[in-house]
Structure formats: C-alpha cells, structure tokens
Amino acid sequence: MNYGFAGMSVQKNLQYLLAQRNLNANSLSEASDGVLAQPTTRRILQGESKDIRDKTLDKYAKFFNVELKDLKFGDLEKGVQLTTSSENKHLADFNLWDGETPLESDDIELPYFKEVLFSAGSGATQVIEETAKKLRFSKRTLKNAGVDPSNAACGTNYGKSMENTILDGASVGVDKSKTTIKDGKIFAFDHGGMFRVKRLYRLPFGAVRVVSDNTDKIEYPDEVMTAEKWENEVRLLGWVFWWSTIDTWR
Structure with missing residues (x-):
C-alpha cells in the first residue's frame, strides 16, 4: 500500500x-x-x-x-x-459537533462567563454566565477532575500574562464550588467587571497576592491586594480546573 x-x-x-x-x-x-x-x-x-x-x-x-x-x-x-x-x-x-448535534449520554454543556455592561452609561460592568454560549464536556472529564457539573462553567483567558501555562484566547473550565483560596492554585475572578485568571496566594491580614505565570515580571509583575480592596473589588468565581490539561485539587 x-x-x-x-x-x-x-x-x-x-x-x-x-x-x-x-x-x-x-x-x-x-x-x-x-x-x-x-x-x-x-x-x-x-x-x-x-x-x-x-x-x-x-x-x-x-x-x-x-x-x-x-x-x-x-x-x-x-x-x-x-x-x-x-x-x-x-x-x-474529540468528536466534532455543533449546536444541532444531540447530546450523547456522556456529554454535558457548560455555560460561559462573559463581561457585560451592568447599566448603560454608568461604565459599570459585571461578569455573568451566558446561557446562549456553551462548551461541551465529557462527564467523565469532569468526574476525573472531581468537579460536579452543576458547579462548572467556562470562560476565556485573554492576554499573555499566563502564557507559560494558559494561552491567550484559550477556554478555561471553572469549578464554582471552590472559592476558598488555596495557595498557588489558578483561580478565575471578577475584578471590577473584568474576567481574570491568575494564581492566588493568601497573605497576612486578609491580603491576597495575584501572580502571573509569564516570566516577564517587568510587564507582568505580582499584584498585592489589601483585604479591603479584595473584598470590595473582587468576586472570586472559582478554581480553574481545566485549560489544555486537567489540574488536581491537591
């Protein structure tokens, strides 16, 4: 042949x-x-x-x-x-599918987070779940990651701050049930209406260190948020368990 x-x-x-x-x-x-x-x-x-x-x-x-x-x-x-x-x-x-493809027994569709203008003219934005846009996952994939499908959603990582791990424009999976910071894990959060993906570390007095995986620390330096700033400006959306590979909650 x-x-x-x-x-x-x-x-x-x-x-x-x-x-x-x-x-x-x-x-x-x-x-x-x-x-x-x-x-x-x-x-x-x-x-x-x-x-x-x-x-x-x-x-x-x-x-x-x-x-x-x-x-x-x-x-x-x-x-x-x-x-x-x-x-x-x-x-x-990796079966190909579109919106007309019926869900198989092992499939589930997860909603996407998106940034929306909360009130016209106010400039205020908020991250909400968009029911129209979905990403299809295998239930087995979620089970292997220890994620309950009812607690899962997706989002899009924008920018190069995490490029050594997560590429610009890559989809990420978020476990909304895990909103307690575990040092060094990657989390998604709503920061003043912006969907952000970073590694988080707890600091004394309730402060939080926000870390990018990009090694260019001049362009992507670590951020330190005081407890007041974190509480007033940030809404933790959940642990990022998936991008191109599966992470583990260990």
Missing part, C-alpha cells in the same frame, strides 16, 4: 492534535513533563519531520493516544486511520 509522504502527514496530524487540546510546542512540552521537547515539536510543525526517528514519533503517538502508523500516514482530522486498535480513543474524545 502506498501511504504517501509520511513527513507531511505527521506535520498535519500533529497540528490537528495540538489544536484539539489547545496546545502549542511550549505547552505540550510542559504537559508531557518535557518528554515531548519544544524544539522537536517545532521541527515537526515546520515540516522537518522526515528525519525524526520512529522512536521519537512514538512518544507523540502515545501522548495523544493514537497509533504510530496513524500519526505518520493517516489523516486524523478526517478520521482516516490505518489501524483499528481498541486503544485508539482520540476520535471518541
């Missing part, structure tokens, strides 16, 4: 797999604990995968739970697989 040029397939398939999980070369390296190195991923994405050994490509296949042959020669975006292994679960995990 003539499968065609493997290098082009690997490049296209990896682009697809990364997009499905909102990952890039940097965040993939972090999510895989450095096993899938950023330089190698960039070589593949730039079409330089022809000379990369199967032993290395197999690490990508195992991370994304696909067969090596499918990664090299299939067309994963179109669902074209060369193997039918029961271990090949990526299509089940």
Whole structure:
C-alpha cells in the first residue's frame, strides 16, 4: 500500500492534535513533563519531520493516544486511520459537533462567563454566565477532575500574562464550588467587571497576592491586594480546573 509522504502527514496530524487540546510546542512540552521537547515539536510543525526517528514519533503517538502508523500516514482530522486498535480513543474524545448535534449520554454543556455592561452609561460592568454560549464536556472529564457539573462553567483567558501555562484566547473550565483560596492554585475572578485568571496566594491580614505565570515580571509583575480592596473589588468565581490539561485539587 502506498501511504504517501509520511513527513507531511505527521506535520498535519500533529497540528490537528495540538489544536484539539489547545496546545502549542511550549505547552505540550510542559504537559508531557518535557518528554515531548519544544524544539522537536517545532521541527515537526515546520515540516522537518522526515528525519525524526520512529522512536521519537512514538512518544507523540502515545501522548495523544493514537497509533504510530496513524500519526505518520493517516489523516486524523478526517478520521482516516490505518489501524483499528481498541486503544485508539482520540476520535471518541474529540468528536466534532455543533449546536444541532444531540447530546450523547456522556456529554454535558457548560455555560460561559462573559463581561457585560451592568447599566448603560454608568461604565459599570459585571461578569455573568451566558446561557446562549456553551462548551461541551465529557462527564467523565469532569468526574476525573472531581468537579460536579452543576458547579462548572467556562470562560476565556485573554492576554499573555499566563502564557507559560494558559494561552491567550484559550477556554478555561471553572469549578464554582471552590472559592476558598488555596495557595498557588489558578483561580478565575471578577475584578471590577473584568474576567481574570491568575494564581492566588493568601497573605497576612486578609491580603491576597495575584501572580502571573509569564516570566516577564517587568510587564507582568505580582499584584498585592489589601483585604479591603479584595473584598470590595473582587468576586472570586472559582478554581480553574481545566485549560489544555486537567489540574488536581491537591
């Protein structure tokens, strides 16, 4: 069988797999604990995968739970697989759907947080849940994260302040039941009508330190909010349990 040029397939398939999980070369390296190195991923994405050994490509296949042959020669975006292994679960995990697609038994739709003008002309804004826009999740994914679907919602991270962890424009999942600050965890909060995503740390006398994951601390310095400022200006929305990977409440 003539499968065609493997290098082009690997490049296209990896682009697809990364997009499905909102990952890039940097965040993939972090999510895989450095096993899938950023330089190698960039070589593949730039079409330089022809000379990369199967032993290395197999690490990508195992991370994304696909067969090596499918990664090299299939067309994963179109669902074209060369193997039918029961271990090949990526299509089940990332089915394409739209608003007309019926919910499957393991699916649930979560509302989105959005920023709205509270009163015309006043300039006051507030973060509310938008029922019209939803993101579909697997109930199994929420269960694995220890999240009750009734307490879950989504939002969008804007800006580069968290880019070493969460990309600009990435969707995030929020557990609204967890509103007690646990040091170092990422939380979503309404700050004067702005939806923000940051790491939070408790400080003496009720103050809170707000930390960005971007290493450029000149542009993204830590913020310290007094107890009064935190109480009057901030509404904690919940713990961010999902973006491109699952976090744990430990």
